[in-house]
Amino acid sequence: MSEEKEPLQQLEEMFKTFWREKGNPSIVAAQHTEFTVEPKVFIGDKLNPEILKLLVINYLAQSSKQDSGIGANIEVTPEKLIIKTPKGKPLVIVRDKKIIQQYLEARA
Amino acid sequence: MVVNKSTYIDSTPRTQGTQAAQSTGPTGHSLLVSGKQLIDICNRADFSATSPPNRSCVRLASRENPDVKAKFISFPPQPLPVGGPTYIEAPTQSTFEQPDNVRLSELSYHMLGALMPEAKEPASKYSKQLHTLRQLSAQGA
Numbered sequence: 253m254s255e256e257k258e259p260l261q262q263l264e265e266m267f268k269t270f271w272r273e274k275g276n277p278s279i280v281a282a283q284h285t286e287f288t289v290e291p292k293v294f295i296g297d298k299l300n301p302e303i304l305k306l307l308v309i310n311y312l313a314q315s316s317k318q319d320s321g322i323g324a325n326i327e328v329t330p331e332k333l334i335i336k337t338p339k340g341k342p343l344v345i346v347r348d349k350k351i352i353q354q355y356l357e358a359r360a
Numbered sequence: 361m362v363v364n365k366s367t368y369i370d371s372t373p374r375t376q377g378t379q380a381a382q383s384t385g386p387t388g389h390s391l392l393v394s395g396k397q398l399i400d401i402c403n404r405a406d407f408s409a410t411s412p413p414n415r416s417c418v419r420l421a422s423r424e425n426p427d428v429k430a431k432f433i434s435f436p437p438q439p440l441p442v443g444g445p446t447y448i449e450a451p452t453q454s455t456f457e458q459p460d461n462v463r464l465s466e467l468s469y470h471m472l473g474a475l476m477p478e479a480k481e482p483a484s485k486y487s488k489q490l491h492t493l494r495q496l497s498a499q500g501a
Contacts, residue, residue, distance in 0.1 A: 259483070260464075260486050263465075263472075263486060266468075304467075305455075307472060308456060308471075325470075343459075343471060346457075
């Protein structure tokens, strides 16, 4: 019987799956082996910003879908976009103008 | 906060081509290498690797070590040699900021959980684990 993984390990695996499915991992092809270059998932007690970016982009894309229930948790100005928990605690603050613009356009 | 430039490298045996699959085998072994070691490996590599331009270029001596698998390579904060491997640089913290009081469990539960509902359970368990640890720590203090 296989041992159940620790929750943090399970989360790491899920982030990796997410990265492989939604990201654009670099494939380096050697003669007998292929390498998939991926960012480290956690850096200290934070999520790798590269994965966070992918997460934010997909989260915002999901929010534009009807009935996702996500839109209410997003506060946006032209300079800053804040993704919050349902209780209003800020989770991520995005200052990437391009992403904010895309979100505003999708919402309009 | 200074973010170390880190790259996770995972080798995946080729699934196309019988010869390649046989040469890599079903399981590989892990090798922990530093940025300098990686550069050394790349410099010694004796095979032609193809890699897309402007992408991370890692050339490992797969001819000699067909099952080599590199994990968690952190490049030291020093200039990389010309022709050496490059890496994908993470966006700066200022563009995508995680407030200090936000825990990974919260971020995972709300954001990854919105995209992958199966992530909510481990995120919730992890949160409970942290809570228990904090309680134990407070009792011991």
